[in-house]
Structures are given as structure tokens and as C-alpha cells.
Amino acid sequence: MATFEFLLQGLLAAAQPLNLLYALIGVTLGTAVGVLPGIGPALTVALLLPVTYRLDPTGSLIMFAGIYYGGMYGGSTTSILLNTPGESSSIVTALEGNKMARAGRGGPALATAAIGSFVAGLIATLLLAFIAPYIVKLALVFGPREYFALMVLAFVTVSSAFGDSTLRGLTSLFIGLAFSVVGIDQLTGQNRLSFGIPDLLDGIEVTTMAVAMFAIGETLFIAAQGDKGPDKVEAVRGSIWMSAQDWARSWKAWLRGTLIGFPIGAMPAGGAEIGTFLSYATEKRLTRYPEEFGNGAIEGVAGPEAANNASAAGTLVPLLTLGLPTTATAAIMLAGFQQYGLQPGPLLFATNPQLVWGLIASLLIANLMLLVLNLPLVGLWVKLLTIPKPWLYAGILLFATLGTIGANPSVFELGMLLTFGLLGYVMRVFGYPIAPVVVGLILGPLAEQQLRRSLAISQGDVTTLVQSPIAAVLLVLAALALIVPLILRARGRGEVLSQMAASED
Amino acid sequence: MSRDNNKTSTEQRRPDRAALAIAAALAAIAAVIFLDVSRLREMAGYSQVGPATVPNWIAFALIGLAIWTVVEAFRGDFPEREKQQFGPVVWIVAGLAAQMLLLTTAGFSIATGILFALTAAGFGKRKLWMTIPVGIVLCLVIWLIFAGLLQLSLPAGPLEHLFL
Amino acid sequence: MKHFFLASILAGALALPAYAADYTIMAPAAPGGGWDQTARSLQTALQQEKISGNVQVMNVPGAGGTIGIAQFASQQKGKPNALMVGGYVMVGAILTNKSPVTLKDVTPIARLTGEYEAIVVPASSDIKTIGDLVAKLKANPGAVSWGGGSAGGTDHILVGLLAKAAGVDPTKINYIAFSGGGEALAAILGSQVTAGVSSYGEFESQVKAGTLRLLALSADKKIEGVDAPTLKESGFDVVLQNWRMVAAAPGLSAEQKKAIQGDVEKLVKSKTWQETLKTKGWADTYLSGEAFDAQLAKDISATEAVLKDIGLVK
Structure with missing residues (x-):
């Protein structure tokens, strides 16, 4: 079988000592930059891509794969330790991960994130290698109406991240939705809620909102508690490694996260964060420890992290098989591939097998390097929490603003950072959950645009929304997800459900 | 945070002022949305959901949430807040x-x-x-x-x- | 790691000689996009060809470049070492966003590269020629859904121009805007829309693989190696090039402008730049001086007219 041969060849080439070193450098650089709040994998790859140009094709491909994986993993570290998710796909990780870190279980949280990312990356890369052509056919069946149905399902399921009060959860969500309509309406080119301010025409940047609400809001909130809290968080309680129970609870979540994340990443308009939302909701429904959700449940870190990495490998499916860059990261990767003489497209696997398999082998090696680099570092990362508060939070704000300035050096953007930071603080004071605001900001425009696209294509026929079997199934699932808990609650078992979610802080 | 809200609600008769302020803020956001999207041209597209439709739905929902917040404010359902410095x-x-x-x-x-x-x-x-x-x-x-x-x-x- | 970084920075700082014109290039877009890539390629070429010593790239993203151009016009006024990358997309964005700062407020220097737009249908479609598609459009404009980039962008403008040339009311076109080329392409491949519009480069590999059928190109004459007629040949008087350019600050003297034009000309003819064009797959459509000014003016007035016809600009 030729595929195996190519893959083996690629692995052999990638496993040369010098190439392993390149992979390690790539992973290190990627993690170092990706750790900054507001600088996600896309920007990390864009910034570091030129570094790889100086190497030979194999070496540069490997370093590039390392940067890509490192950039992705860097975001989860800060989410878990500092509750400052820098990009939309690690928001869910912060929900449970930071609770774990606060309880002295930052070690297991980081470990399950790293190993989960590795497992998901491994499985997803193999899936990419062997079933990409089939997956992509499935992904193309998804049109606007199917995406709309998927977004409805996502809306319903993320309500599980809403916290203990339906009113406050919904309020947060609708505040996010209100912010999501700011800017040029993509379908008619008219500007909405931008009040003549040019900086608002592109809408509110999700990363700015996330960094402000989480990093700055959190800092202000902690500061306002004065000296009541302890000066340091207890960094380690119990073992720094995962216990047998942690393993037992994590592995299924990793696999489920991979299975959810990969196909969603492969869909041209799926988006990495949707997979993490769905994974979190799934874990919360299936867990045997519902009381721990909201207080640091390890499944809530393991699942979404796996989903995030699997969906990143999923985005490579349309990119390599069709040449479709479906995310910002993928678009930058496409530019990178061209530098290596790769022209992604339907003929790529046939015309350029060495390079494709070389890339896949590089991804596998980089994935392994990520684990090699990060597991020993867990102990060191956790020590971050022992930095005295003034320096820790001064550092958080330094890096949070650095990320924002790096992405867009504008005074207006910093003003938004401050405004939303204050909003995040006030919401924390009154017990409003933070995550739904960002969720609304992400899902709102997706759902609206897909709905309007499907109606425009059908020339206004509303029944189009349920005429496709996939869309109909997804909508039924969403309806079930909405109705079943209501019935359960009515039958007096709602207590568990309402306790499952705790407030942000 | 506080699952025993219901106990305090009977003792606390006065409406929570901060909650009323939040309700007013939500209503104000809704008003801004209504006002701003009313100037949009409903362009003769083929979808009956135009550029102003979804913002209007969101604004209606915000009004509903504002009313709900007022109700909770009077019932004293808002959680206790820690003193802020x-x-x-x-x-x-x-x-x-x-x-x-x-x-x-x-x-x-x-x-x-x-x-x-x-x-x-x-x-x-x-x-x-x-x-x-x-x-x-x-x-x-x-x-x-x-x-x-x-x-x-x-x-x-x-x-x-x-x-x- | 930190020491390694510092050492390299210090080594780099010491090794840099001083040049007369240390250009600063603004990319009015986020890192990674087309304009950013153009700016960074310019940076590399200018430095490698020793036209300029230390070239900085500055990103000012937002609103189709209108935020960048506004900042460029006000902050760099009269500075002979400030450059900005821009393109045809800016022409449309300035109009639809009602930007107070326009291309008249900067000093356009030269067009560097450009791409033509292509109209495609899925291979399984029963539409075989551009004539078939237009016939369908004439019969029922709403039934032909066009997938492309954002509303008011180059793709939308092309559909508007074609409808007008074919005698169809441009306000009646059923244009479905997608975010980003990838999403639009997926919708076209999946037969979610009737036809697709984008720059030819986005479709090239699909067309070669036979999954998309190329109906026409918006070039002024037939492109070698591309098996499709131009719109002009097919009887529709539509030519549209999605170009990228470099502009200088406003308020320059004639000599200063000439010096920059000289530098850019040197750059365009250089080996480094020509190699960059090849690896990136960009076509060399260099045009400068009065010829470029005339072309720009023509593009602006045509774009304004069609955006009014579509109903995006009043």
C-alpha cells in the first residue's frame, strides 16, 4: 500500500535528529508566542512563518508544524492557570481548568490538556491521512441551512455553561448577541450599531472581547477583593500528576472530544470553538460527577482540549483535499505551503505525495514534541501561580495588552479592552457568567448569516430549513436538548441540573 | 455562589437598586438597537430576514430580560454581593x-x-x-x-x- | 531562549548600515492577508536589493483598508519615506463605508500585481457556457444564486457589472455573500449556489481537477493556458482586475514623488521581486505614472456607478 510507504518515508525523514531539533524549536517558539492572550494560532503562525523559510523544505515543514501545534497549546496553558483565554477556542478550557488550578490541581489539568491534545492530534492526524477524501464529501453536503441548524444546536447546548441562574445566563448571552451585530452587515454591506466610528465597522474582535472580559475583568475583580484573599494561590495540592482516577475520567473525554472536534473542524464553516462548546456540553451530560462541573471537573478540560486539537487537524481536511482555507490559521498555512511549492487542491495527494505525507509525518512528530516539551514543564508552569499577586497580575495585564496591541496597534482597541474589562468586572460582581457573552459574540453572526443565506437561496421559502435531512435531524436534536431537561426538571430531578452549573466566580 | 437566596427573599422587602439599574441598562441597549437599525434600508433581497430583523429580535429579548430582572429585583432574588474595594x-x-x-x-x-x-x-x-x-x-x-x-x-x- | 533572542537582536542591530530612505510600509490589514503579504514581500525585496536599508512594516487592519488609509493620510503627510499597500478592494470599501479619506488623499505610485475574476459552476451543473448562465439570469434573476465574497466586494461588483451588461436589473441579482474564499468555494463545490465568483487563483486547482467548470474570465484579453473565454469575447462589455498597488503619503513635492517612483521601478524590475511574484503566483501588472492615474480614475467612477446600481451606495 503506497500510502503507508509514503507515511513511513515521511516519518523517517522527520525523525532525523536535526529535524527533531527543528520540531522542538518550532514547538517552543509556538508555545512562547501562543501563550500571549489575544495571539492565537493564526497570528502565531503568521509571525513565525518567516523563521522557517531559511531551512530546507523538510526542516521548514517540520518547524512549521511545531509552531502550529505549539501556538494552539500555548492558549490552553494561560486559560487553565490564569483564567485568561487568549482565543475563542480555549474559553471553555478556562471554565473548569481554572477552577482546578485554583484548587491546587493545576498539574492534572495541564497534563490532561497536553495528553488530550496529543491523543486527539494523533487520532485526528491519522484520520486526516486515511479518510480525508470521504470526510470532505460529507462536509460539502453542509450548506447554509445545515449550518444554521448546527448553530441552533450549539446555542441550545452551550446553555449548560450558563451558571446557576437562567436569567443571568440568558442576559449574558443576549449582551453578547447585541455586541455581535455591531459592524458591517456582511450580506448587505450596511453598517449596524457602529455610530459612524470606522473602528467599529469590522465588528467587535472576539479576541479583544475575550481578553478584556476574562483577563482584565478577572484582574479588576481580584484586586477589588482587597487583602481578603490569600496572597498566593496554593499551587499544588496532592500530586502534580494525574491520579488513576484522573486517567479513568479523562480518556473517554479525550476520545469523545476527538470524535466531536474532527468532523466539525472539517466542515468549511464549522469553526474550532463550536466543537469545544459541544464537547463541554456532552461531558457535562454524561459525567458521573455532575456536582464537580463548575468547580473543576477534569472531563471539562479533557474533552474540549481534545476537541480543539482534533478540529485543528480537521481544518486540514478541506485545506489539503480541496485547497479550501476555512479558518484564518488555514489561510496563513496556505500561504506557507505555497512557499514550499505545495499547491493545495484536489490534485495534491496525486501530484505531490511526498510533501503531503511529509507534512502529515511532521504533524505527528510535532505533536509528540509538544508532549515531550510540555509534560516536564507542567511543574514549572504551575509555579507561575506562586508568583506574588502584584507581579502576577501586573504581568497578566502586560501580556494581555501586548497581545491586543500586536494584533492591532490602535488606541481605540485598547479603549475597547478597558471598557469591556470594566464590563467583565461589573458582571462578576453581580454574579453574571462571562462565557455566554463571548459565546453569543461568536455564534450570533454565524447563525444570523447562515439563516439569511439559506432564505435568500430558497428565495424566501422558510420550509427550506427543514427540507434537508441533516438540518432536520440537527434541529430535532436541538429541540430534544431543550425539552428533555425541562421534563426532567418538572419531574423533580432538576436539582442536579441546577447544581451542575456554578457561577463564574 | 448562594443557593439559599430564597431564604433571604422573605426578609428583604426593598427592591434591589443595583438590579433595577441593570434592568434599565438592558432596556437602554435595546432602545439603542431599535433606534439604530430603524434607519437601515431593507434592501430588496430574496430573504425575508433582512439586516434589521435579527437585531430587532435581540432587542425584544433584552426588553424581556429587563422586565424579568425588575421582577427578580422586587422579589429579592439577586445574590448577595461581596463588598468591593x-x-x-x-x-x-x-x-x-x-x-x-x-x-x-x-x-x-x-x-x-x-x-x-x-x-x-x-x-x-x-x-x-x-x-x-x-x-x-x-x-x-x-x-x-x-x-x-x-x-x-x-x-x-x-x-x-x-x-x- | 531569551539570551538567544537578545543576542540575535543585538547582532542584527549592529549589522544594519544606514540608508537614505528607510521606508515604512503600512499594510492596511491584519498580518497574514494579501495586503500584508504584499507589504512584507516589498520589505524583503527593498532590503535585499539594497534599495532601502531598514524597512518597517506596520499593520493597521480594519474596514477594507479604510481605517489604514485614514491614518496614513493624516499621520504621514509630507513624509517622503512612507508607503502604503492598497488595492481595488479599497475603492469599493471607501464608497460603501462612506470613508471621508479617499485615494485622492494619498499619492498612488504604481500598480504592482493583479488578478482577474472568474465565473464558475459546479461540474455537475447543467449550465455549460456563460451564455446559458445569463439566459437563466434573464429568465428569473432570483433563481440564480451567486456565491462570492463580502457584499460590495470585487465579486459582488462583477456580478452587478455582468447583470447590467446583460440588460438585467442589478438590484434583482441574488448575491449570497460568504465570509472568506474558503467558505464560498465550499458552497459552490457543494452545489449550494448556482454559480460562483472569485479571483481565478482561488478556483484554479478545482478547475484543473475538473470539479468546477470555468465559464468566463474578467480579463481584457484571453489568458494563455486558461481554457475559457473572456466576458468581452462572450458579448458582455465587462473587464475587472482585482489589483494591488503601492501609494505614498500626500503632500509630496514632484521630486519626492519621482524618487519614490524610481525606487519602485527599480524594485519591480529586480530579480528578488520577480522571484517573489513567481513563488506567490502573482501576475505582474505593473503600471505607473499617468497611465496608472488614468486607470485608477476609470476604476473609481465605474465602481461608484455599479455600487449605486446594485443599491449599496446612494
């Missing part, structure tokens, strides 16, 4: 504001160094004569790494120009 918040906000205002003129290092020092001050380290220089040097090192080596466009000021 505003001093530290002012320090940090001042730091962020200073960074914002100084960024383009003084450059990344000075602006962000001041943010660093004022944030530390918010957490009790008030020796600004020491923390400001430390912050500026730290930020300069970071600037050298990210702007110098990684080509991130971080604004340069007088300090950075010494290295350009």
Missing part, C-alpha cells in the same frame, strides 16, 4: 488609561511599563519610583523580542528608537 480598581483602570493615552506618543515600553507599575500598585506595591523603571525595562526587553525579532508592529517611542 474601589481603590485598587481605580489604580488599575488608571494604568490601562495611561497606557492607552501614552502608547502612540511615548511608545510601547514606557506606556506598558506604567501600566505594569500601576497594576502592581493596585495590589499593594506602591513604590512607584521603583516599579515604574522596572516595568519600563521589562517592557523594553519584551519589545525587543517581539518587535525586533518577530516583526510584531508594536509602536515605537523615544526609548525604542535608541535600538532601531
